[in-house]
Amino acid sequence: MLRERLTINKIEELLGAEAQSLLAFDSPKIAKDTLTLPNPNFVDAVFANSDRNNRVLGNLARFYDQGNLGGTGYLSIFPVDQGIEHSAGASFAKNPIYFDPENIVKLAVEAGCNGIASTLGVLGLMSRKYAHKIPFVVKINHNELLTYPNKFDQIMFASVDQAYNMGAAGIGATIYFGSPESARQIIEVSEAFEYAHEKGLFTILWCYLRNSAFKTDKDYHESADLTGQANHLGVTIGADFIKQKLPTNNGGYKMLNTGGPSYGKFDERIYTELSSDHPIDLARYQVVNNYMGKIGLINSGGASGKNDLADAVKTAVINKRAGGSGLIVGRKAFQRPFAEGVKLIQAIQDVYLNEAVTIV
Structure with a gap:
């Protein structure tokens, strides 16, 4: 049975007062014709020229061809690692069915996602x-x-071989760029990504910033200049996809160099x-740092939160119009009843399927 997709009128309604600003914006600083944009032949256009072996290309093609966005060049990914990252009780108390790994996978399948990203335990238990x-x-x-006390460091919980042996298509990892532990994490993840490619798995890097100095008058963990550079470090170590917070x-x-140059390097032209x-x-500045898309x-x-559907649609519109490749949405979906979670993910997919939402 065909589902009813979001129309452009419904998208405009959800965007509210921001609809005109987001949908009619037509003067980006960097033109789209300088970018490599999502398209049905993305694997051939980009990765076939790379050092990725045929097994990686096969898994990338399967990833791009899966689900409701299959064959479009866009991706809808369902991630659930919050049982570790934010504690299982805090994450699943709203919807305890997701303590059961099978319900996590079922939601991704029912929603028509390109793939599911989760922990070794969740996916290993459901792999066969x-x-x-x-x-x-x-x-x-x-x-x-x-x-105790809580610390903020990414440590290895699983190996590439374990992912390969369960039949996974790819691996994901996080680096807390800007943190004291980032140098070790860069080395660990770079080595893991190299081995993953040898085994035929693609790689997704969560390029997150983490340093208390980045939060002052604003939360610069979400600044375009710093997240853009984190992205550029991520693609440097062989990430096939970059997961990043939308810049706000x-x-x-500039903030970190108040009083004189002391941190990093930048050019006013950025x-x-x-x-x-x-x-x-x-x-788009994030896209640019991903090797121009x-x-x-x-x-x-x-x-x-309170306005999950509207917030998710807004994020999708910004990502798509900027030249991004899709969204990875977890808590907005699994912290609500199963059927509502499916509808929310599919509403996001509808933004990428709607031809009226164009790349600017």
């Missing part, structure tokens, strides 16, 4: 039943919050010629 039905992405490192501001380098204050320009930018959906 589902790994051939939907691409598995095993998240191999996590931050756990049981150590800019000027992180604020004047390469970006602006418009949300789509901020997101040759590595797909997947923005995260963020925490669950």
Whole structure:
């Protein structure tokens, strides 16, 4: 039975007062014809020229061809690592059925996602039943919050071989760029990504910033300049996709250099010629740092709140119009009843399927 998709009128309604600004924006700082944009032949256009072997290309093709967005060049990924990252009780108390790993996988399948990203435990327990039905992405490192006092560090929970042996299509990992532990994490993840490619698995890197100095008058963990550079470090170590928070501001380098140069390096033109204050320009700067779009930018959906559907659709519109490759949404979906979670994910997919929402 065919489902009713979001129309452009419904998308405009959900965007509310921001509809005109987001849907009619037509003057980006960086033109789209300088970018490699999502398209049905993305694997051939980009990765066939790379050092990725045939097994990686096969898994990438399967990933891009799966689900409701299959064959479009866009991706809808369902991630559930919050049982470790944010504690299982805090994450699943709203909807205890997701303590059961099978319900996690079922939601991804029912919603028509391109793939599911989760922990070794969740995917390993379900691998014989589902790994051939939907691409598995095993998240191999996590931050756990049981150590007292809490610390913020990504440590390895799983290996590439474990992901390969369960039939996974890819692996995922996080680096906390800007943190004291980032140097070790860069080495660990770079080595894991190299071995994953040898085994035929694609790679997704969560390029998150983590440093208390980045949060002052604004939360510069979400600044376009700093997240853009985190993305550029991520593609440098062989990520096939970058997961990043949607930028909400800019000027992180400027803030950190108040009183004189002391942190990093920047050029004033990244604020004047390469970006602006418009949300789509901020997101496009992230795309630019992903080798001008040759590595797909997947923005995260963020925490669950009061206006999840409208917030998710807005994020999808910004990502798509900027030249991004899709969304990775977890809490907004699994912290609500199963059927509602499916509808929310499919509403996001509808943004990418709607031809009226164009790349600017």
